[in-house]
Amino acid sequence: MPDWLLYTGSRRPHDGIDRLPPPPPWRAFGGKPVLRSPKGPSGNVHHATTYRPSDDAVQQVNAALYLRRPLLVTGPPGTGKSTLAYAVAHELKLGPVLHWPITSRTTLRDGLYQYDPLTRLYAAGRDEAPDVEDIGRYIRLGPLGTALLPYGRPRVLLVDEIDKSDIDLPNDLLTIFEKGEYEVPELTRRAEPSAKVMTADGPSSSPHPPPSEGRAPLDWPGARVTVTAGTVRCNAFPLVVMTSNGEREFPPAFLRRCVTVELRQPSGEAELSAIVREHLGPLADQSDDLVRRFFERSASGTLATDQLLNAVYLCRHADAEDRRALADQIMPYLTGPIDDD
Structure with missing residues (x-):
């Protein structure tokens, strides 16, 4: 096995990600303060530990990690496109996979964050002043938005079936991937310099923080993170695994900025x-x-x-x-x- 490979397809967890060299100068983002990545299983342990990646898949995963570029995985149904993301997260101990399923109605904002003004308005009607002022209680970062937080290690983001998206989403994603950052307008308009928001790792049933008011350690599933000046900028660029069944073609500019790999059916x-x-x-x-x-x-x-x-x-x-x-x-x-x- 070549020494440069971080992900080897061995299915045995190890600390190979610690050998990841600094990014190319044009892919260094430097978001701060650096956050500790959540710990825990990738989210699909059985598939992650039984997956048999091809040599091409192993090589291209490593290329995406080194170059800090998204990985576009194509192939027919059942070839393990989505499972590849869980296998990498499991072997490199990168924590829970952030899963973003795509439909024809999915927008970029769906992946970045959700703001719940109705619940905030309801709290105002009940004169819950502390809740109303704490706008972060009503903002939850989506899978993409969470992956772009300034983690010290790359998170794994699975953008599932991107070929089902509307025509604009790939180009919208391209802009985000090139900048490595995004804004939350609801926060940029506020006088306060920062706000604590929920992440996609937290419970999906409620936008509210745990009783500890967000003072739980970051590896607690409901942790809140601080966003300053309404801007989120990544530190370690996430490993973005985008899957496609080949139902559409993507713009050349999009493909040029991706590492690509095609998975095939078993040959015998x-x-x-x-x-x-x-x-x-x-x-x-x-x-x-x-x-x-x-x-x-x-x-x-x-x-x-x-x-x-x-x-x-x-x-x-x-x-x-x-x-x-x-x-x-x-x-x-x-x-x-x-x-x-």
């Missing part, structure tokens, strides 16, 4: 069997016929590896004569011809 029965064994252990011993069936069917249309895992797990309860029919029902084509047999 042996690789498929190894994946099944990683996930299901001894159950894989009775799965050769299902692996063969999956591989044969995948030549005629798109199938996802998790369909095979579902079939292996379920078919162990079926009679031998029912396994093939049940497996075909569990493994319908995602694209391609309709299976008539």
Whole structure:
């Protein structure tokens, strides 16, 4: 394994991120004060510890880390695009992954922060003066906004299915990624120099801080952080993993500023069997016929590896004569011809 690799795909947690060299001069942001990153699992431990990255994926993850650039991961469904983010966070001990699922209605602000003026107005109506003045109680940073806080170590941000976004979002993201900062207008208009806001690591059910008024340690899930002059600027640029099923093309300027990698389906029965064994252990011993069936069917249309895992797990309860029919029902084509047999 080359010495320069920080993420190796070993699936064993280590401190390799400590060897990350300083950023290129054009990617140094220097946000302060430097915050301690939250501790804890990546959020999907089973998948993170069973994921088998390709050599290309390992190399491009490291390129993104060194260059402080977003990583655009493309490939068909079921190839582990999203899982890659959790695998990196697990191995490099980068804490919980910040997950931002994208739809056609998603806007840049959705990822940066949310402001709840109605709750604040309700508090004013009840004459809760301290609550009303503490505007940070009503602002929660989104996954992107939290990832861009001035952490000393990079956070991992998963921007899931960016190809489903509207036409403007990639360019809007490009601006944020180039600047490494953003503003919260509701805070820039205030006379007070700073405010404590909630982060995406906190409970999603309420914008309010814990009873300790935000004095909990930063690795407490509901921690608040201080934003000064309404501006958030990163210190360590996050590892941004953007996934795409290839449903659209992206602007050349966007692609030029990303590190890209394409994930492919397993290339043979042996690789498929190894994946099944990683996930299901001894159950894989009775799965050769299902692996063969999956591989044969995948030549005629798109199938996802998790369909095979579902079939292996379920078919162990079926009679031998029912396994093939049940497996075909569990493994319908995602694209391609309709299976008539």
